[in-house]
Amino acid sequence: MDTYSFEDFVGDEKVFFAEYFNKKPMLRKGALAGRLDGLPSVRQLDDVLALESVPPSYLRVTKNGKGVPSGAYTRTVARGAALAEAINPEKVYELFRSGGTVTWNALHHLLPSARGLKAPFTDALACDAEVVLFVTPARNDGFAPHHDSIDVYVVQVNGSKDWRVWATPEIRRGDEGSYTAEELGEPLLEVTLVPGDVLYVPHGTPHAAAAKSELSLHLSVGVEPRRWRELLRDIVASVVEDDEFHGWPRLDHGQDSDVLTALSGKLELLRERLSRLDVASEAKRLHEAGRAKGGAGGPREFQRLATADTLHPASLVRRTAAPVEIGASDGVKTGLQVNGHRIAVPDAVAAALRGLDGHQQVVAADFFPGVPEARSLSAVRGLTRIGVLEVAAPVQAVHEKRK
Ligand SMILES: [Fe+2]
Known part of the structure; x- marks a missing residue:
């Protein structure tokens, strides 16, 4: 089975980070052509769907641009003495045959091939990633123009899909958002992705996709790099683990002068501890903690x-x-x-x-x-x-x- 490096997806890392990462979309036609057998496939999707007791939160079905309520494709199963909701494969197939797009979230929780796809991204970007699978029936509108709050690396695995990607705005909103095509004007990129093509879409970049004449399966690796606030929170959390910060002050109404004096003392202590940190070893620790966020190569x-x-x-x-x-x-x-x-x-x-x-x-x-x-x-x-x-x-x- 094929294994992958980050460069397999983005090409020369130096060029990618200097010119595209967090700046603009990048298309690499044929980047993985002939090297798809290590990735999640249509057959593997049938296998995971056949697992009994898959919680409904893994799956989303959209039809005619709208989300289908999960009750339309779930069933109640017995787990020991308890009852739980689980995906009903037959209902999912039925919705797909009648034009629904199926999105499988966090596929790396279940499939080793999806963990293998996640690992190069976790390694290169030192942060967590999620593998999401999209399967769309032939001639389907897929997803209307929208932007995601995270960076997305798309790999076309089966069939083909028409993509439109608009320019990454100067100022981006942190949340998700949708648009009409008229609002957006001319796309920056209009392309038909075929198996082996890779497309990088930075967060906040509007895009839309639709399947062509055959069933389309694409994988998207969603990556949310850790922002300064997350990294700094991590550093402060490790410093305040010290016993000096263990006490439990009674805050009263927050007016008590003893509490104010104590708080100011702890803040001073925190400042002092932070100033003594070895920046290089903290950076290394944060990097390693980010890479440990999962991927292939578990303990076995x-x-x-x-x-x-x-x-x-x-x-x-x-x-x-x-x-x-x-x-x-x-x-x-x-x-x-x-x-x-x-x-x-x-x-x-x-x-x-x-x-x-x-x-x-x-x-x-x-x-x-x-x-x-x-x-x-x-x-x-x-x-x-x-x-x-x-x-x-x-x-x-x-x-x-x-x-
Ligand atoms: Fe998207």
């Missing part, structure tokens, strides 16, 4: 644990990046602390761990010197389960090599 813990059970005496293993505290020996065993686990291991195992620097690989059967192969393998499996060791090469490949 079950897969990791299953791998530990398939380790073979010939498997190559190495240290993971997890910090391990190796304690003192009692003459037989040594205490280890890692990932919240405290264990005692034979001194020879602790010595073997000390000797591994992360790049070095060791054969599982030889890890614990001077004991039978099965015992060494058992120690390796145990240390892999708690995250101290990891497989350094595919088990099968190493096994074949040693044959």
Whole structure:
């Protein structure tokens, strides 16, 4: 399955950030041509729709320019002893066949391919993103002219769609808004998007879209970069975590002179703490926190644990990046602390761990010197389960090599 980088969508990052980002729309015809198989598809949409118990908040159906009330495509399902509203796939198909556009919000909550699409944006822009899927039947008016409050990167996946995009206004409103075509005049861009085309629409930029002669599926990655107010709020929130700000003043009517004096003291303390911050490390922390907002490459813990059970005496293993505290020996065993686990291991195992620097690989059967192969393998499996060791090469490949 294909994976994507931010440059796959926007081209040269330097040019994009200097000339287009937050300034004007950008069209990249054929940017992903022939590389769509890693993205959410029509077939995957059928699969997610068939999941039982999908909450209605994920879906929106619009018909003749108006939102269809969710009661028209939901059903009541039993979840244990409770009842809940869930999407009724048959009703959704029926509305689609009669001309409705289906919008699936937050598709990355459900589909790995949508998480894979989100990740390059979260990484490059250090903020959260949402993958929304639009599926429109043939010859449909789609969406009337409007602007969104967030930046949108559109990828056409199936069929084609006519887009009109107007110039990004000098002064933009933060909210969403709709227009008539007469109000807007001549569009800046009039284009038919076909599979593989990418279109960047900055927030506040009026646009409209309509499907052509076949079913159209496009994905839109909506990104709201964190504004100064969000970043500064984050910094102040981390500073006031300190115990000095823990007290609970009684505010009375806000007139009490003791309270005013105390408040002024806390403000002074806050100013002082803020002035002592290391700006570079704060910027780095904010960047990392933004990138941690999700995307592909989750922990895959079950897969990791299953791998530990398939380790073979010939498997190559190495240290993971997890910090391990190796304690003192009692003459037989040594205490280890890692990932919240405290264990005692034979001194020879602790010595073997000390000797591994992360790049070095060791054969599982030889890890614990001077004991039978099965015992060494058992120690390796145990240390892999708690995250101290990891497989350094595919088990099968190493096994074949040693044959
Ligand atoms: Fe839009």
